[in-house]
Amino acid sequence: MPAERDVAPRPVPKVRYEDLPPDPPALFPTAPQPAPKARYEDSPQPGSAPPPPYSADEEEAGNDWQPPPGELLDIQNYRGIRYVSGGIGEGERAELNALSSRFNLRLLFAMQGSGSYVADVRVSIRDQRGELALVAESKGPWFFADLPSGAYTVEAEAEGQVQRQTVRIGGAAQSRLNFYWR
Numbered sequence: 165m166p167a168e169r170d171v172a173p174r175p176v177p178k179v180r181y182e183d184l185p186p187d188p189p190a191l192f193p194t195a196p197q198p199a200p201k202a203r204y205e206d207s208p209q210p211g212s213a214p215p216p217p218y219s220a221d222e223e224e225a226g227n228d229w230q231p232p233p234g235e236l237l238d239i240q241n242y243r244g245i246r247y248v249s250g251g252i253g254e255g256e257r258a259e260l261n262a263l264s265s266r267f268n269l270r271l272l273f274a275m276q277g278s279g280s281y282v283a284d285v286r287v288s289i290r291d292q293r294g295e296l297a298l299v300a301e302s303k304g305p306w307f308f309a310d311l312p313s314g315a316y317t318v319e320a321e322a323e324g325q326v327q328r329q330t331v332r333i334g335g336a337a338q339s340r341l342n343f344y345w346r
Contacts, residue, residue: 167191172201172252178257179322185207221342227331230339235261237249237250237256237259239263240275240300242298242299242300243297243298243307244305245297245298245310245311246267246309246310247267247297247298247308247309247310247314248260248263248267248299248302248307248308249301249302249303249304249306249307249308250302250303250304250306251281251304251305251306252281252283252303252305256304257306258308258322260308263308263339264338265338266307266308267288267308267309267310267319267333267338268308268310268311268327268333268337268338268339269308269310269311269318269333269338269339269340269341270306270307270308270338270339270340270341271287271302271306271307271308271309271317271318271320271340271342271343272306272307272340272341272342272343273285273305273322273343273345274300274305274342274343274344274345275308275344275345275346276344276345276346277346281304282305282322282323282345283302283303283304284301284302284303284307284322285300285301285302285320285321285322285343286299286301286302286320286321286322287300287301287302287307287318287319287320288318288319288321289309289311289314289316289317289318289319290316290317290319291314291316292315292316294314297311297316298311310336311333312333312334313334313335314333314334315330315331315332315333316330316331316332316333317329317330318330318331318341320343322343322345325345325346327343327345329341329343
């Protein structure tokens with residue numbers, strides 16, 4: 165039987181926030197996007213195995229590539245409104261800080277006094293006519309949304325309590341609301 169040789173694992177492609185598209189993916193397929201430019205951090209490390217030869221099949225599969233779970237927060241879409249939540253741990257907070265400029269509403273959920281973060285908050289946002297613009301469950305203490313300009317009522321439910329605040333979205337500035345529970 166031939167001796168087994170050590171094979172270095174294939175490197176996982178790195179994705180930088182700057183390389184993410186500014187808008188959510190289209191609902192209908194479009195022309196393939198060009199591959200991101202190679203960067204220094206993409207080059208093989210000394211002592212690592214060279215990358216496998218190029219294959220056109222891999223390029224097609226690469227168009228559908230998704231990062232492994234836990235590496236990037238998942239930007240959600242509810243009726244055309246993009247949102248993302250998280251902030252549990254320093255890694256998620258760093259990712260959210262990097263994504264922050266893409267959203268015009270930032271919510272924070274915490275306990276009054278201790279400042280301990282609150283997760284699993286049900287978020288409902290209604291427009292000025294009272295119609296639901298967004299309904300979601302926040303996976304962490306930070307929740308970002310990208311809403312059209314206008315006036316909204318934000319309702320947050322956690323710890324058996326419901327809180328409401330109003331906000332006006334417009335212009336380039338990000339609106340911030342903090343919700344504290346007792």
